[in-house]
Amino acid sequence: MPIGIITSVGAILFGGIVGAISGKLMSERLKTGLNMVFSICSITMGIYAIAPLKNLAAVTFAVIIGTSIGIIFHLGDAINRGARGMQRFISKFIKGPSELEEKAFEDTLVTVIVLFCASGTGIYGTLTEGINGDATILISKSILDFFAAIIFGANLGAVVSLIAVPQLIILTLIFLLAHVVVPLTTPTMIFDFKAAGGVLMLASGFRITHIKMFPTADMIPIMAVIMPISWLWTNWVVPLIN
Structure with missing residues (x-):
C-alpha cells in the first residue's frame, strides 16, 4: 500500500479517535470556536486553490454541470444514507447525538466526508x-x-474515524488509475482541477458554520468533469474565440 495513502487514512482514523476522546474534556465554547476556525481555514484554502486557475469559464461550467449530475442522480441522498449507516454502526458501541441534534449532525458529517474524500489536493496528491x-x-x-x-x-x-474507510477505497482506486489519467493531463488542466477542488472547499467552509448549506455532496461530480471540460475549453473553444 502506498505510504501517502496509508498516512492520509491513518490521520483520519486516529485523529477522529483522539477527537472523540478529547472532546469529552472540551467545553462547548472551545468546540464551537475550533469548528469556526476550521471553517475559515477551509474557505482560505479554497481561495488559495482557486487563485491560479487558467480557465474561469471552464471551472464555472464544471461546477454547474457537475452539481447538476449529482442532483439528478441523488448523490447527496446516497451519501446521506451512508452517513446515517456509519452513525448507526458506531452508536452500537458509543452513544450518538440526541434526536434534536440529528439533522445538524448529519449535515456536518456529510460535509466532513466530502472534505476528506473529495479534496482536490488529496486526489491530485494520490495521482502524483x-x-x-x-x-x-x-x-x-x-x-x-x-x-x-x-x-x-x-x-x-x-x-469521524470511520470516514477513513471510504477514503481508503477512493484514494486506492485513484492511485490505480493514475497511470491512465496523468499522462492525459496538461498543466492547465491541473490548475483548473485544483480550482474546482477549491470551490468545494469554499462551499464546505460556508456549510460547516451553516452560513449557507451548499449541496456539497451533490457537488462531488465537479471533480470528475473538470478535466475534460478544461481540455475542451482550451483546445476547442479558445481557438474559436481567438
Missing part, C-alpha cells in the same frame, strides 16, 4: 504518488487532516 511514487503532497495534507479530524471528532464523535 501513483505516477511517480512521490507521497509528499499526501503526507503534507495528512498533517492538516489529522488536526481537522480531531476538531470534527470532538464535535461529532468517533464516527
Whole structure:
C-alpha cells in the first residue's frame, strides 16, 4: 500500500479517535470556536486553490454541470444514507447525538466526508504518488487532516474515524488509475482541477458554520468533469474565440 495513502487514512482514523476522546474534556465554547476556525481555514484554502486557475469559464461550467449530475442522480441522498449507516454502526458501541441534534449532525458529517474524500489536493496528491511514487503532497495534507479530524471528532464523535474507510477505497482506486489519467493531463488542466477542488472547499467552509448549506455532496461530480471540460475549453473553444 502506498505510504501517502496509508498516512492520509491513518490521520483520519486516529485523529477522529483522539477527537472523540478529547472532546469529552472540551467545553462547548472551545468546540464551537475550533469548528469556526476550521471553517475559515477551509474557505482560505479554497481561495488559495482557486487563485491560479487558467480557465474561469471552464471551472464555472464544471461546477454547474457537475452539481447538476449529482442532483439528478441523488448523490447527496446516497451519501446521506451512508452517513446515517456509519452513525448507526458506531452508536452500537458509543452513544450518538440526541434526536434534536440529528439533522445538524448529519449535515456536518456529510460535509466532513466530502472534505476528506473529495479534496482536490488529496486526489491530485494520490495521482502524483501513483505516477511517480512521490507521497509528499499526501503526507503534507495528512498533517492538516489529522488536526481537522480531531476538531470534527470532538464535535461529532468517533464516527469521524470511520470516514477513513471510504477514503481508503477512493484514494486506492485513484492511485490505480493514475497511470491512465496523468499522462492525459496538461498543466492547465491541473490548475483548473485544483480550482474546482477549491470551490468545494469554499462551499464546505460556508456549510460547516451553516452560513449557507451548499449541496456539497451533490457537488462531488465537479471533480470528475473538470478535466475534460478544461481540455475542451482550451483546445476547442479558445481557438474559436481567438
